[in-house]
Amino acid sequence: MQRSAGVDYGTDAVGYVQLRRADGICEVVGRITPEHKVSSKPYRVVVKIDETSEKVVDAKCMDCAAAEGYCKHAVAFLGWLQRRSMEKSVTSTTSYWKKARLSNVTVETKTTALETLRPNPRKKTKTEYNASGSFLTAVLENAPEGTTGLIFDHLAFKPHKGEELGIDRLLQDFLKDQIGEPDCDQFLLYCKQKMTDELCDLINKGTVLQAKSPLWHAVRFSRVTASKAYDAAHSSGNINSSLVMSVIGAARLKDTDAMKRGRKLEHSVLNEVLSIYL
Numbered sequence: 001m002q003r004s005a006g007v008d009y010g011t012d013a014v015g016y017v018q019l020r021r022a023d024g025i026c027e028v029v030g031r032i033t034p035e036h037k038v039s040s041k042p043y044r045v046v047v048k049i050d051e052t053s054e055k056v057v058d059a060k061c062m063d064c065a066a067a068e069g070y071c072k073h074a075v076a077f078l079g080w081l082q083r084r085s086m087e088k089s090v091t092s093t094t095s096y097w098k099k100a101r102l103s104n105v106t107v108e109t110k111t112t113a114l115e116t117l118r119p120n121p122r123k124k125t126k127t128e129y130n131a132s133g134s135f136l137t138a139v140l141e142n143a144p145e146g147t148t149g150l151i152f153d154h155l156a157f158k159p160h161k162g163e164e165l166g167i168d169r170l171l172q173d174f175l176k177d178q179i180g181e182p183d184c185d186q187f188l189l190y191c192k193q194k195m196t197d198e199l200c201d202l203i204n205k206g207t208v209l210q211a212k213s214p215l216w217h218a219v220r221f222s223r224v225t226a227s228k229a230y231d232a233a234h235s236s237g238n239i240n241s242s243l244v245m246s247v248i249g250a251a252r253l254k255d256t257d258a259m260k261r262g263r264k265l266e267h268s269v270l271n272e273v274l275s276i277y278l
Helices: 007-013 072-085 101-108 127-141 150-155 161-165 167-177 184-194 197-206 214-219 226-233 242-248 257-277
Strands: 014-022 025-032 043-050 055-061
Touching: 007 014, 007 072, 014 072, 025 072, 043 072, 055 072, 161 167, 161 197, 161 214, 167 184, 197 214, 226 242
Parallel strands: none
Antiparallel strands: 014 025, 025 043, 043 055
């Protein structure tokens, strides 16, 4: 995500920028060329800025499938705007209503030799990248409280306290804190210690809406339902039973002919490559 805000991607990907001011709100619209589909139609990104408080009110990509999670195209456009705002004032007006350079890749170069793609080793990123990193940090720090999105989920905000009791989280935390060989009885004791009355009450209140609640899906990981709990209470205790496999989520893939052929070919292909280059 930091690379999206950097000069390496943003400068070449942004094109056809428009600006409109009304009632103290500056609305900037730009076209961002997706790096995985440079010949396709660019994505439209809209950024709204409150000129009175000098704050970004909203930034959204209108065409990307991941737009609801604050996709990288919105971040790239924000980074581009930030770099333009830091440039020195000039006497002439610069027009940004032009096609993005990234969109011309397939037009200018139809074919190319493999040696020309990277003739020299990649150099270290310049100082502009560090500036964009601090810019992304500033965006995260000044984001409105309660803002949701993939960027903020991974970099800024902590998950719900009740998600600690999801079977996946309990297993991961147990294995991380475990000293020695993992033991089933120790794991059950660990779960008992983690499942405090306070957390159980918190989950009870947070899952009233059931399927409409994100917490309900988190603690219901691997379909841990009342019927599964009943079966577990009356099970023989065999850790290899189908009940345990269904709760933990473990499953065996059926070995296909293609998978078998791939395993047999892997060793012979590796030997053939080594004989050529060594």
